[in-house]
Amino acid sequence: MAPLDNSLREVQLEAAGPDIVAEDFGGEIVVLNLANGRYFSLPGISAGLWRDLAEGCTPASLMELAAAAGPAALTEAVESIVAGLVAEGLLRPRTVPVANPAPKVVFAGTEALPVLESYDDMADLILADPIHDVDENIGWPVKKEDVPGA
Amino acid sequence: MRSAAAPRPPAIEDVAAYARGLLEAAAALPRAGLHRRWFSPFGLPIEGYFTDPAYADMAAANIASTPGNVARDTATLFLVDAASIGWAPPLHMAEEYHRPQFNAAMAAAGLRSWYLPAAPMWQVYSPGLRVGVQLVATRGRTPPWESGGPLRTFIHWALPDGARLCHAGTVGVDGAGVLLVGAGGSGKSGTTLAGIAAGLETVGDDYCIVAMGPQSIEARPVFRILKQDPGGVRRVYGPDADHGPVNWQGKWEIHVSRLERPPLAERLALKAIVMPKVALVERSEIRPIPAPLALRAFMPSNVAQLPDGEAEGVRFTAELCRRLPTFELLLSRDPDDIAAAIAGLVGRLS
Numbered sequence: 001m002a003p004l005d006n007s008l009r010e011v012q013l014e015a016a017g018p019d020i021v022a023e024d025f026g027g028e029i030v031v032l033n034l035a036n037g038r039y040f041s042l043p044g045i046s047a048g049l050w051r052d053l054a055e056g057c058t059p060a061s062l063m064e065l066a067a068a069a070g071p072a073a074l075t076e077a078v079e080s081i082v083a084g085l086v087a088e089g090l091l092r093p094r095t096v097p098v099a100n101p102a103p104k105v106v107f108a109g110t111e112a113l114p115v116l117e118s119y120d121d122m123a124d125l126i127l128a129d130p131i132h133d134v135d136e137n138i139g140w141p142v143k144k145e146d147v148p149g150a
Numbered sequence: 151m152r153s154a155a156a157p158r159p160p161a162i163e164d165v166a167a168y169a170r171g172l173l174e175a176a177a178a179l180p181r182a183g184l185h186r187r188w189f190s191p192f193g194l195p196i197e198g199y200f201t202d203p204a205y206a207d208m209a210a211a212n213i214a215s216t217p218g219n220v221a222r223d224t225a226t227l228f229l230v231d232a233a234s235i236g237w238a239p240p241l242h243m244a245e246e247y248h249r250p251q252f253n254a255a256m257a258a259a260g261l262r263s264w265y266l267p268a269a270p271m272w273q274v275y276s277p278g279l280r281v282g283v284q285l286v287a288t289r290g291r292t293p294p295w296e297s298g299g300p301l302r303t304f305i306h307w308a309l310p311d312g313a314r315l316c317h318a319g320t321v322g323v324d325g326a327g328v329l330l331v332g333a334g335g336s337g338k339s340g341t342t343l344a345g346i347a348a349g350l351e352t353v354g355d356d357y358c359i360v361a362m363g364p365q366s367i368e369a370r371p372v373f374r375i376l377k378q379d380p381g382g383v384r385r386v387y388g389p390d391a392d393h394g395p396v397n398w399q400g401k402w403e404i405h406v407s408r409l410e411r412p413p414l415a416e417r418l419a420l421k422a423i424v425m426p427k428v429a430l431v432e433r434s435e436i437r438p439i440p441a442p443l444a445l446r447a448f449m450p451s452n453v454a455q456l457p458d459g460e461a462e463g464v465r466f467t468a469e470l471c472r473r474l475p476t477f478e479l480l481l482s483r484d485p486d487d488i489a490a491a492i493a494g495l496v497g498r499l500s
Contacts, residue, residue, distance in 0.1 A: 019250075021461050023468035028442040030468070032449075034460050035250060039449070041442060121333075122450040 004083040008093070009060040012100075013053050013082075016092040022050065031090055037123030038088065042081075046114040048105030049081055053091060056098040062105065069107035077113040084116045165252065166259035168241055169274040173261075176228040176283040179235065184228070191305055192313060192359045192370045193218015198227045198301070201234040202289045209300040211405065214354075214371035216416050225308040227282040227301065231289050239287040240270045253458045262307045264457040269293055275307040282307070294398035298375050299357055305372060306456050313361040314466045317455045318448070320353045320369050320418055321345035323493050326500045327352075327418035329360070329369060329474070330426055331448035337426035337481050339401075340382045341488055346413035347386045348489030352376075353418050360420070360470065367420045367473060374414060376404045386485045421499035422475045423448065424492070429480035434491035436477050444476035475499065 015022060019034040029047040032039040042050050052062060059082045066075040085091045184199035185206040191213055200206035206229075232239045243265065256263040256274075264273045269291050275282035282304050286292055306315045319330035319338035327350075330338040342355035353371040355378070360369050379401055383391045393402035406414045425439065425447045445468055453463035477495065481488055 018461065021464045023442075023445065023464065025440070025442045025445075025468075025472065028440065030442050030445055030449075032464050034464075037454075039446070041446070043442075119446065122454055 002083055002087070004059055004079045004086070008082075008086060009063070010058050012056045012058055012094040012097050013086070013091040014056075014094045015054060016089050020090055022054070024051070032122075033089055035089065037120075039119050039122060040088065040090065041117040041119070043115065043117070044112055045105060045107065045110065046081055046116060049078065049114055050085070052101075052103045052105050053082065053085070055101045055104075056094065057101055057103045061100070062103055065103050065105070066107055074107060074113060077115075081114045081116050088116075088118070165243070165263070165265070166255050166261060169256060169261050169263045169272070170259060172272060172274050172283045172285055173276055173279070173281055175237065176230070177281065179228060179230070184230075188215075189213045189301070190215040190218070191372045192216060192309065192361070194222060194305070194308055194310075195224040196227060196301070196304070196308065197224050198229055200229045201231050202229075205229060205289070205292065205296075208297055212297060212300050212373055212375050213305075214374045214414065216370055218370070222308070222310055223280055225280045225282065225304070227284065227304055229284045229301075231286045231291065233288045237285070240272050240285045242267070242270045249457075256458075262458055264303050266293060273303050275304060277307065280308065298377050298397060298403050299373050302357070302372075303457060305359075306459070309359065312363070313359055314463070315372060315456065316358055316360045316369075316467075316470075317356070317451045318358060318360075318369075319355045320358050321489075321492055322351050322353075322415065322418040323496050324500075325351075325415065325417065325419060326421050326496050327369065327415075328422045328424045328492060328496060329358075329420055329470070330424050331444065331452070332425050332427075333447070333451055336447075337428045337479075339376075339378055340428075341424075341426045341479065341481065341492070342376070343378055343382055343386050344485035344488040345492055346376075346409070346411075348486055348493075349411065350413070350489055350493060351415040351418065352413050353415055360466075362466075362469065362473070367470065369418045369420055371414050371416070374406045376406060376409075377401045378404060419500075420474060421496055422477055423471060424495070425476070425478045427478055427480050429482070431480050431482050434482040434484075434488050435480040436491055436495050437480070439476050439478045441471040441476050445471040 022029055022031045029042040029050050049062060063075050063078050066078045181199055185203045187198045187206045187210045189196040260278055262275045269286050272285045319342040320327050321342050330341050332338055339355045342352050346352055353369045354373060355376045357372050358369045359372050393404050397403050406412050423444050425444055449464060449467050452467050453460050
């Protein structure tokens with residue numbers, strides 16, 4: 001994953017519009033981008049990062065916290081997760097800034113690095129063009145390549 | 151029968167105007183020549199006016215009407231073909247439309263709609279007026295899956311908040327049961343079949359209505375059809391089992407009344423979400439799984455099998471996964487063993 005754009009380090013972020021649906025299960029957050037059908041799993045620390053970012057913590061504040069708590073790899077992983085969330089269109093700069101909250105994510109006591117897992121199996125169905133992307137004989141929601149013999 | 155109010159397709163850019171035109175034309179249709187049927191899935195009052203009496207009879211036979219306490223006005227649907235009523239054939243759009251853009255255009259007009267190019271077929275519903283129209287060119291041009299789930303999209307659109315059409319199988323015992331979730335081919339239908347062959351109940355092997363109340367979650371039947379692979383049916387009921395020609399998916403559509411012990415319950419109080427997995431193990435095994443894993447298995451088909459309302463679908467599916475315990479079921483080859491495993495789980499959770 002490319003590093004986070006410098007211009008975003010001190011910027012508060014928010015879910016990038018109504019197409020972004022995040023479901024919090026405590027130990028894991030599942031985020032779906034309805035614009036492209038891709039969805040993501042944010043387990044453990046990653047879920048904490050999402051919550052803090054959604055609350056208005058800046059990427060820089062989270063990276064500083066990570067730098068104080070663990071090895072350089074942890075800070076790099078935090079930066080990579082934030083960069084990934086922005087690159088996937090899940091987070092964007094806040095339109096209305098909020099007072100800077102204190103991060104709640106806890107880095108100490110875990111050796112696992114934060115990860116962002118992505119899934120594509122819903123994308124084809126969500127994006128099935130109602131005119132062209134369906135099998136002529138069967139129709140949506142069966143994609144052409146899913147039809148035996150197609 | 152001819153109608154003077156035949157809708158004329160507007161400019162291709164304005165799909166919402168075309169959809170609204172269909173609703174207005176339907177409201178002006180003389181109803182005397184149409185075939186009227188009543189449905190009440192989940193107690194939801196639906197009045198259907200059909201141009202094709204065979205389609206009307208099929209829908210009446212295959213939609214499960216059950217008592218309910220849905221405080222809703224009647225939804226009135228017109229299931230028409232253009233040739234029978236003198237309308238212009240359904241607009242066949244020649245330009246590409248991105249599904250989210252199509253849905254957004256309809257939502258901005260206060261409508262819900264689905265355009266199916268292969269037929270072509272238009273379905274339009276006004277939640278405000280509780281009126282819907284389905285238009286095809288001629289009789290019999292409805293899609294091949296209609297007999298297995300008639301008026302599916304309209305039922306989805308007409309359901310009240312807190313209830314949703316779900317793409318899931320169900321199996322239970324004594325009014326309590328589990329929701330079987332997963333992608334096509336994961337074993338939902340086979341698990342349902344194993345259950346009903348062993349005397350368990352179901353409210354559907356492919357679709358059901360799930361209603362979430364503050365204290366309980368229940369599943370209700372929506373269709374009286376089971377869709378089963380012939381090989382699976384013969385494994386359970388013997389090599390002589392025969393339910394006629396297969397449908398567009400290569401499956402038998404079996405009306406529940408044709409089974410020896412009609413298994414369709416009026417409702418099942420849901421106790422768990424179960425993700426079957428074809429494992430061919432010696433004994434079926436049920437193991438807890440994290441709720442997000444169940445969501446990831448359930449969400450794609452549960453959300454994308456319906457043409458709109460994706461965000462609500464994700465939230466509803468996630469809430470189900472949060473409120474119900476979630477398991478995976480490693481399937482053995484033995485239908486009786488599979489049924490016993492589910493009955494045991496339901497018993498432990500009830």
